[in-house]
Amino acid sequence: MRIGELSERTNTSRRLLRYYEEQMLIVSTRMPNGYREYDERFVDRVMQIRGLLDAGLPIRIIKQILPCLDKPRTIHFPDATPEMLDTLRRERDRMTERINCLIRNRDSVSEYLAEVSKGWRPGTAPSSAPAQERVPAGA
Amino acid sequence: MRIGELSERTNTSRRLLRYYEEQMLIVSTRMPNGYREYDERFVDRVMQIRGLLDAGLPIRIIKQILPCLDKPRTIHFPDATPEMLDTLRRERDRMTERINCLIRNRDSVSEYLAEVSKGWRPGTAPSSAPAQERVPAGA
DNA sequence: TTGAACCCTCACATATATGTGAGGGTCAAC
DNA sequence: GTTGACCCTCACATATATGTGAGGGTTCAA
Numbered sequence: 186m187r188i189g190e191l192s193e194r195t196n197t198s199r200r201l202l203r204y205y206e207e208q209m210l211i212v213s214t215r216m217p218n219g220y221r222e223y224d225e226r227f228v229d230r231v232m233q234i235r236g237l238l239d240a241g242l243p244i245r246i247i248k249q250i251l252p253c254l255d256k257p258r259t260i261h262f263p264d265a266t267p268e269m270l271d272t273l274r275r276e277r278d279r280m281t282e283r284i285n286c287l288i289r290n291r292d293s294v295s296e297y298l299a300e301v302s303k304g305w306r307p308g309t310a311p312s313s314a315p316a317q318e319r320v321p322a323g324a
Numbered sequence: 325m326r327i328g329e330l331s332e333r334t335n336t337s338r339r340l341l342r343y344y345e346e347q348m349l350i351v352s353t354r355m356p357n358g359y360r361e362y363d364e365r366f367v368d369r370v371m372q373i374r375g376l377l378d379a380g381l382p383i384r385i386i387k388q389i390l391p392c393l394d395k396p397r398t399i400h401f402p403d404a405t406p407e408m409l410d411t412l413r414r415e416r417d418r419m420t421e422r423i424n425c426l427i428r429n430r431d432s433v434s435e436y437l438a439e440v441s442k443g444w445r446p447g448t449a450p451s452s453a454p455a456q457e458r459v460p461a462g463a
Numbered sequence: 464t465t466g467a468a469c470c471c472t473c474a475c476a477t478a479t480a481t482g483t484g485a486g487g488g489t490c491a492a493c
Numbered sequence: 494g495t496t497g498a499c500c501c502t503c504a505c506a507t508a509t510a511t512g513t514g515a516g517g518g519t520t521c522a523a
Binding site: 464466469472474476482484488490491 | 514
């Protein structure tokens with residue numbers, strides 16, 4: 186597909202797709218006329234990138250963990266230097282810290298909302314349906 | 325305490341503490357000479373802010389959820405407009421999405437690391453191998 | 464009384480992720 | 494063959510979090 190379709194399907198501006206390519210998070214082949222050509226799996230890939238970005242990871246880190254995230258898990262031994270593995274371990278721990286921080290704070294917000302809706306004027310229905318929970322905490 | 329001590333105890337530059345104040349995440353009283361004065365609880369408060377920031381939340385959101393995070397849970401009913409509660413609910417859901425995204429990806433990284441360490445040449449300790457291999461992209 | 468170690472404000476600089484637009488090709492439909 | 498919807502590169506603009514430094518007070522101890 187061309188960049189326009191990928192853009193629509195991932196809800197990501199063309200500008201950003203080109204930026205991610207420049208940052209080497211994704212690649213594209215070129216058609217004879219110079220247009221970028223993407224194959225299907227880039228839809229998921231781009232959405233994964235968006236998710237990580239939204240979760241607060243910077244591009245330079247995403248670039249490093251992206252090779253670990255292939256779905257049929259193809260490990261590239263030659264690519265994994267000990268330095269990269271160390272970085273990966275540190276980053277995994279950092280992600281765990283972020284997760285725990287977010288969980289703690291989200292739970293506080295949830296609690297607050299629960300208490301407010303309990304004590305709130307009983308005439309008004311607060312319509313709060315917690316979209317929550319699926320949280321083991323392991324490293 | 326003055327800004328220098330808070331800075332050291334929270335590992336946050338003075339510049340940033342002033343910035344957080346300007347953004348109204350924290351407040352300070354002033355001593356007669358104009359120096360900022362903070363009380364103990366700002367140590368935790370600032371660390372909480374740092375955690376949320378590191379987890380990817382922007383300051384304008386942190387500002388909104390901060391009132392829900394007081395430890396002895398003092399709910400300010402008059403402050404909570406229905407709009408703010410809606411924002412809060414949306415933000416809680418957004419945090420949950422981030423959490424799940426981070427968990428998913430962290431688990432993938434963990435898995436990758438586990439598989440690499442299993443399949444690695446058993447003679448070599450993972451952080452002391454001769455660092456001479458093809459390195460196409462990485463740190 | 465001088466100097467070190469604090470503090471103040473103000474303002475410009477940087478990095479990162481993103482938007483916007485100019486100037487210009489390609490291609491299919493009318 | 495013109496039009497409209499695509500695409501390209503390049504470059505400047507914006508927002509956010511942060512660094513850095515100038516120019517200048519305050520406090521305290523040697």
